[in-house]
Amino acid sequence: MITLEVDKVDAGTAEKFEIEPNSLKSWKLITNIPKDASFRSRDIAVGMKITGYIIPGYKDTAGDSTLKLAEWARVPSASADAYRHITLKQISVGVVERLIEFQDCYVANYKEHFDSQGGDGTFEMEVRIRRIAKQDVLFGFNAGFTE
Numbered sequence: 001m002i003t004l005e006v007d008k009v010d011a012g013t014a015e016k017f018e019i020e021p022n023s024l025k026s027w028k029l030i031t032n033i034p035k036d037a038s039f040r041s042r043d044i045a046v047g048m049k050i051t052g053y054i055i056p057g058y059k060d061t062a063g064d065s066t067l068k069l070a071e072w073a074r075v076p077s078a079s080a081d082a083y084r085h086i087t088l089k090q091i092s093v094g095v096v097e098r099l100i101e102f103q104d105c106y107v108a109n110y111k112e113h114f115d116s117q118g119g120d121g122t123f124e125m126e127v128r129i130r131r132i133a134k135q136d137v138l139f140g141f142n143a144g145f146t147e
Contacts, residue, residue: 001021001090001091001092002021002024002025002026002027002088002089002090002091003018003019003021003024003087003088003089003091004018004019004024004050004086004087004088005017005018005086005087006018006019006068006069006072006084006085006086007084007085007086007087008081008084008085017065017068018065019052019065019066019069020055020065022053022055023052023053023054023055023065023066024050024051024052024053025051025052025053025122026050026051026052027048027049027050027051027088027090028048028049029046029047029048029100030045030046030047030048030049030126031045031046032045032046032047045128045129046102046128046129047108047126047127047128047129048088048100048102048126048127048128049124049125049126050088050124050125050126050127051122051123051124051125052066052122052123053066053120053121053122053123054066054112054114054120054121054122054123056121066123069107069110069123069125070110070112070123072084072107073107073110073125075107077106082106082107083104083105083106084104084105084106085101085102085103085104085105086101086102086105086127087099087100087101088100088101102127102129103129104129105127105128105129106127106128107125107126107127108126108127108128109124109125109126110123110124110125110126111123111124111125
């Protein structure tokens with residue numbers, strides 16, 4: 001099971017949302033390390049590709065939480081609202097196998113695909129942190145945290 005929480009960076013505004021676990025399909029962590037002689041520099045780009053299902057809301061449900069991802073992707077990069085804090089957890093048998101937190105990340109790419117026959121949809125989203133500082137990314141690998 002994968003969980004994803006998205007929160008605004010500005011502590012003065014409370015706009016936090018979660019994507020339902022059954023909407024999330026997979027994720028991929030990307031670390032682009034420069035291939036030149038100064039590979040130990042702080043110019044390391046970190047990102048994550050997240051894919052999932054678009055499950056439309058019906059009258060009795062709260063709605064499609066993935067719609068908030070699409071709205072976030074439309075925010076211009078010059079706006080402070082474009083940068084968010086995200087927390088992703090990969091949970092297996094009640095144990096958090098991976099915990100990844102990105103501070104001040106932005107949506108670099110967002111796509112939605114729909115099937116005209118059944119109306120089923122999928123999304124692909126890539127979030128990035130341009131330059132990272134030690135406090136901007138938290139990795140918890142096989143940490144054994146319990147959920």
